[in-house]
Amino acid sequence: MVECAIVAIIAYLIGSINFSVILSKKMAGFDLRDKGSGNAGTTNVLRTVGKKAAIITLICDILKGVVAILIAILANKLVEGSNGALLVQFAGVAVILGHTFPIFFKFKGGKGVATSLGVLIMSNWQIGLICLVFALILIALTQMVSVGSIAAAILYPVLTLFIPQNYIIPGNYLIYSVLLAIIIVFNHRENVKRLLKGTENKISFKTVK
Numbered sequence: 001m002v003e004c005a006i007v008a009i010i011a012y013l014i015g016s017i018n019f020s021v022i023l024s025k026k027m028a029g030f031d032l033r034d035k036g037s038g039n040a041g042t043t044n045v046l047r048t049v050g051k052k053a054a055i056i057t058l059i060c061d062i063l064k065g066v067v068a069i070l071i072a073i074l075a076n077k078l079v080e081g082s083n084g085a086l087l088v089q090f091a092g093v094a095v096i097l098g099h100t101f102p103i104f105f106k107f108k109g110g111k112g113v114a115t116s117l118g119v120l121i122m123s124n125w126q127i128g129l130i131c132l133v134f135a136l137i138l139i140a141l142t143q144m145v146s147v148g149s150i151a152a153a154i155l156y157p158v159l160t161l162f163i164p165q166n167y168i169i170p171g172n173y174l175i176y177s178v179l180l181a182i183i184i185v186f187n188h189r190e191n192v193k194r195l196l197k198g199t200e201n202k203i204s205f206k207t208v209k
Contacts, residue, residue, distance in 0.1 A: 003079045007087050008094040011068035015098020015115060018105050019060040020045045023053045033108060040102075041110030043145045043203060058114050061099065065118020068095035069168065076169065085171020092119040092176065096183055111187035113149045116180060120156065123173065126166040127159045143202040146191035153184035 020040045024032035028049045033040050035048040042061065046054035072091035076084035096112040096119065121128030134155055135148035142148070157177040167173065185192070194200040 003075050003082050004087055004090045007072050007075050008090040010071055011091040011094035012098035013103070014064050014068050014071075015095035015100075016102035016104045016109070017064065018099070018102045018109050020057045020110060021105055023057055024049050027053050037201065039110055040105070040108065042114055046203070061110070061114035062118040062121075064099065065092070065095055065115040065120075066122050067118075068092065069119060069122035073168065083171075084169035085167070085173070088123055088169055088171075089173065089176040092123060093179060093183075095119065096180065100183070100187055111149070112184060113145075116153070116184060119180070122168055124163070124167045127156065127163055130159060131156055139203075144195075144200050145203055146188050146195065146200060150185055150188050150192070153181040157181050 018040050020032055020042065024030060024035075024045060030048075032044050032048050036044045037047070038044070042054050042058045045057045068091040069088055072087040073084070076082050076087050096115050098109075099112045099115045100109050101107040102109040117128065117132060120131055131152040135152035137148075138151050139145055139148035157174065160174050160177040191200060
């Protein structure tokens with residue numbers, strides 16, 4: 001379990017590198033947590049800074065999830081007798097928690113969707129791609145990023161029940177998938193309230209600089 005703790009700490013620190021805050025300060029001269037929705041994520045970067053910064057943020061946040069899982073895979077190879085699936089799960093949860101509660105940015109981060117995508121694609125590329133396509137379709141239909149994100153998070157545990165293959169390291173990922181879904185839905189709790197009230201913000205790429 002020592003290796004799991006070490007991997008989790010490293011993954012958490014990686015997740016804590018918040019590119020949206022860094023880029024908003026460098027490219028626009030302000031902390032985006034003081035602008036727009038106040039969320040330190042790609043959507044708010046798109047609204048407050050622009051497309052270029054949003055694309056860079058999205059890629060970097062996805063890569064955080066990818067790198068965290070790669071570290072778990074490397075640890076599994078280096079530590080004899082380690083539980084590879086458990087290492088992947090510790091890394092996945094930790095990197096998303098790091099993104100949500102970054103130690104380098106006063107524990108005020110983003111909602112973890114892009115980082116979760118990186119984790120999902122690395123953990124099981126088939127499930128990751130299905131969730132991505134499902135989210136994109138819903139976002140296109142509703143023009144609400146939150147709808148696609150929440151729905152994809154809920155879909156993830158369901159897919160885990162029916163797709164037993166293509167895991168980067170074979171194992172039982174059901175509890176892990178439920179935990180990730182809970183984190184993402186919890187991070188969107190304010191969006192859920194607005195959705196129920198019919199006041200959720202919509203996104204339009206045509207009007208974004």
